[in-house]
Amino acid sequence: MMKKGSVTIKDIALELGISVSTVSRALADNPLVKPATRQAVKELAKKYNYRPNFTALSLRNNRTRTIGIIIPQLVHEFFSMVIRGIEDFAYSNGYNVIISSTHESYEREVIDTKALINGRVDGLLACVSKSTTNYDHFKEFAERNLPLVFFDCICDEIDSPKVVLDDFEAGYQATQHLVETGCTQIAYVGGPINLQINQDRFGGYKKALNEAGLALNESWIKHCETGDYDDGSESVRDMVAARSIDGLFAGTDMLAIGAIKTMKKAGLQIPKDVAVVGFSNWSIGTIYEPSLTTMSQPGYEMGQKAAELLIQQIDNPDKKLTDTFTLHSELIQRESTQR
Amino acid sequence: MMKKGSVTIKDIALELGISVSTVSRALADNPLVKPATRQAVKELAKKYNYRPNFTALSLRNNRTRTIGIIIPQLVHEFFSMVIRGIEDFAYSNGYNVIISSTHESYEREVIDTKALINGRVDGLLACVSKSTTNYDHFKEFAERNLPLVFFDCICDEIDSPKVVLDDFEAGYQATQHLVETGCTQIAYVGGPINLQINQDRFGGYKKALNEAGLALNESWIKHCETGDYDDGSESVRDMVAARSIDGLFAGTDMLAIGAIKTMKKAGLQIPKDVAVVGFSNWSIGTIYEPSLTTMSQPGYEMGQKAAELLIQQIDNPDKKLTDTFTLHSELIQRESTQR
DNA sequence: TTGTAAGCGTTATCAC
């Protein structure tokens, strides 16, 4: 009885001896349809577990009610919160979500973006990867008048809404906290400096040092390639050997923990000898010993806001948005700066 | 010139004064098309950055070349490796991937599964959530002859291929390692016991104790709700207070680390007083002090295999597969059992 | 109250 694939309105129409349009109308609760007909249709639809074909609907309506997410990593507490924020907002507005993880690869980002350019999604939320320097794929997206919103790692060359964290302010706060803790020789270890977010965190660091009248020492500044644990433990080797620093602002929690490990191994005590502030508030920071002072990153809010801006644009294509929304970070004090 | 949305073959046909069929053929490199025509079409297509409409193609071909993934969590090193394995296999076979993260919620799993039942994907890879006990949504999927493959947390009630880890063997190995280390009072702390994987790990534990002639002590056995850090630190409180155990097999690395934290706080030394084996080989296990002995989980291979089985079924719907593929875990020795 | 037909973008099957 039931076809191999799934049931269509045609099947229902056929079985009931009526036309597909009537079936369609009945299912849409169109009041024109005779109650008896409607009921018959609905019963059969239920019996066969009818579900409207997604692809046909998309083609018909010229919209997929799906938004795409281009994101560099999945196993990442911040990004994961962003995704949850996006999903929650999207679902409650009737949108689905396709996630493409680029694994920080430019090539993958290009492939994934182009795969979404052909009517698969109604709009795109993107966080550019560490290795991206050419933005043509995003430009092509935007040129088709497909709504596009950047979050966190943005692309300045494109005129679309952006949601960012005030990384400058956060870097400033983190460093100032070290100053207040009594540090005078404060090092900086951060992620790839080609990324705006890292330039900003570093900028905040410099401003705080400057304001405190502390000198900037080039040998205490490391821009790492990845922001990972290994980079962190490597980055501070020289400073540790020289016993030269008493404070460290790390651009990620993993850098911070890598650095702490190296320092502990060298016999330094944290926070007594060196106070450390990380960035992102990863859960490992509460587990590690000492627990890690860090800057919060409101990922959920960022995701929600980005989704909101995107869906606004999808629903209202003429009113072009180009604003940048800025979220703020907060200091979370734990043992690594508790003197 | 260019339409607001994106360019279609109709636009190209119109501009060139030829028919859509010719354009379609030219783009498909059909040898019947006159070279000059083909070139003209291709040039215009390139100029306008033509991309075939995904939705139209899907409807036409009755296939989306997309596979869905239902997975309980994203921020999870094992699942993340599974996803990478799936993605790599899928991409290299011309498939795209839609990921739905259920956040271990049954409701979300039902919604997400049903959202993929309507022709959106050609098949589904699923790992059932901790809270799922009713499998009707998956059954509905299977009843439509949509290919379905389970991985890791499987559903036995459905007759479809499955890819699993030999959790029993792994639990056995982990416990046996503790025995070999010299432990005689070995506790078990694991995740939700309604999940088959946890029953198996626990089963392996019991077998190893049994073989070693060690007694099973009920007060040393804890089935936690989540498998998280907090559960871990809570679970061992009594045993620690009683100073009763000298070995611990934890069903997840986070449980292990939570437990270690509690024990360290109570003045116990790891591994001297209590040796600990975790499960899953999360990266935190290399960073934590002491570094954690654990069981590997070949997530990438699992993802690849699951994707392979699924795509095999999609490409060959008649040959129904129902086998279960079993992967194996390996012991990774680190400090937490080094005596 | 219901049916017919057009159309969303594409390709395959016929004609010519």
Add this chain to the structure above:
DNA sequence: GTGATAACGCTTACAA
């Protein structure tokens, strides 16, 4: 070589 035309599943004027 190329052009109509039908079809994928659905909705919606328009007709009846």
